[in-house]
Amino acid sequence: SQQGEEDPQALSIQEGENATMNCSYKTSINNLQWYRQNSGRGLVHLILIRSNEREKHSGRLRVTLDTSKKSSSLLITASRAADTASYFCATDGGGGFKTIFGAGTRLFVKA
Amino acid sequence: DAMVIQNPRYQVTQFGKPVTLSCSQTLNHNVMYWYQQKSSQAPKLLFHYYDKDFNNEADTPDNFQSRRPNTSFCFLDIRSPGLGDAAMYLCATSSSTSGDYEQYFGPGTRLTVT
Numbered sequence: 001s002q003q004g005e006e007d008p009q010a011l012s013i014q015e016g017e018n019a020t021m022n023c024s025y026k027t028s029i030n031n032l033q034w035y036r037q038n039s040g041r042g043l044v045h046l047i048l049i050r051s052n053e054r055e056k057h058s059g060r061l062r063v064t065l066d067t068s069k070k071s072s073s074l075l076i077t078a079s080r081a082a083d084t085a086s087y088f089c090a091t092d093g094g095g096g097f098k099t100i101f102g103a104g105t106r107l108f109v110k111a
Numbered sequence: 112d113a114m115v116i117q118n119p120r121y122q123v124t125q126f127g128k129p130v131t132l133s134c135s136q137t138l139n140h141n142v143m144y145w146y147q148q149k150s151s152q153a154p155k156l157l158f159h160y161y162d163k164d165f166n167n168e169a170d171t172p173d174n175f176q177s178r179r180p181n182t183s184f185c186f187l188d189i190r191s192p193g194l195g196d197a198a199m200y201l202c203a204t205s206s207s208t209s210g211d212y213e214q215y216f217g218p219g220t221r222l223t224v225t
Contacts, residue, residue, distance in 0.1 A: 031211055042115075042201055042216035043154070050211075088153060090214075097142050097161065097205060097212040101153040 006089060006102040014110050019076040021105040023089030024069075030092050032065055033099065034074050037086045046074075046087075081111040114138070117202050117217035124192050125225055132187040132220045134202030143185045144214065145177060146201040154201055160185060161207070189222075197224045 007022045025032070031050045035043040049056045049065045049072065056063045062075040076083055088104045115136045124130040134143065141162050146154035158167045160179045174196070176188040189196055199221050203214040 033213065035214075035216075040199070040219070040221070042117075042218045043203075043214070045213050045215065048211055048213055092212060097207060098156065098159065099144075099212065099214055100156075103153050104151075106151075 006087075006105045008105060009103070010106045010108070012108045012110065013079055015079060015081055017079055017109075019079050019083070019107055019109070021074045021087050021089075021107070023072045023074070023102050025072075025089075025091045025102075026070065027091075027093050029067070032063075032072050032092075033090045034061075034063060034072075035088045035090060035101075037088065037104075039085070043088065076107075079107075079109045081109050083107060084109045115202060115204055115215050115217035117200075117220050119220060120218060121221050121223070123223045123225060124189075126194065127191045130189050130192055130222070132189075132200050132202075132222070134185045134187070134217055135183050136202075136204045136215075136217075137183070138204055138206070138215060139182060140204035140206045140215070141182065142205045142207060142212070143179060144203040144205075145175075145185070145187050146203065147196075148199045148201055148219070157187070192222070192224045194224050197222055 033048045034046045037043045047058045049063050060077045065072045086104045086106045089102045090099045118133050144159040145157045148154045157171045178186045199219045201219045202217040205212040205214045
């Protein structure tokens with residue numbers, strides 16, 4: 001079974017609003033990553049947070065990690081129509097180079 | 112720009128007719144991956160190369176094979192495609208030197224089986 005489970009499965013918001021996506025995982029990790037996938041395209045790496053970090057920022061992205069709860073969240077502030085995509089969390093399962101993807105959250109930002 | 116390239120972007124093959132998908136990279140990464148992604152699902156790892164070492168996932172069907180003739184190129188061979196193999200196939204790379212194994216993906220090849 002997949003390492004990560006994401007919540008919600010789909011999210012529809014207005015442009016300018018914030019979007020929050022959550023990810024839970026099952027085993028210990030060294031790091032957790034978030035990727036974006038536009039429809040019919042490859043995945044693009046957004047941000048990586050290590051197991052000893054609790055929060056990380058990159059532009060309009062904010063990622064938190066709670067290793068005690070085995071969960072992470074991705075916040076996109078001031079969303080834009082161009083943020084419409086699927087977002088996946090991915091963990092290394094504590095093992096390094098193999099990445100296990102969650103089921104993803106489909107975000108739709110209405111202009 | 113350093114990148115991961117997949118060819119072709121769209122591939123149509125007949126049921127049972129062998130097909131090869133290709134991936135090349137200019138990142139000089141030592142790890143390469145092949146994923147299968149079906150509609151609205153997460154990418155599923157089929158196998159990966161760590162340098163020249165091939166690592167097959169336990170649930171990857173024998174119908175799927177891979178070759179990595181050099182650092183830059185990797186191929187996915189589907190020996191006898193079935194209708195259930197229709198999917199997006201994603202190639203990705205990462206570098207063990209970074210320690211974090213951030214993956215860089217190609218644009219994918221969408222395979223249709225008729």
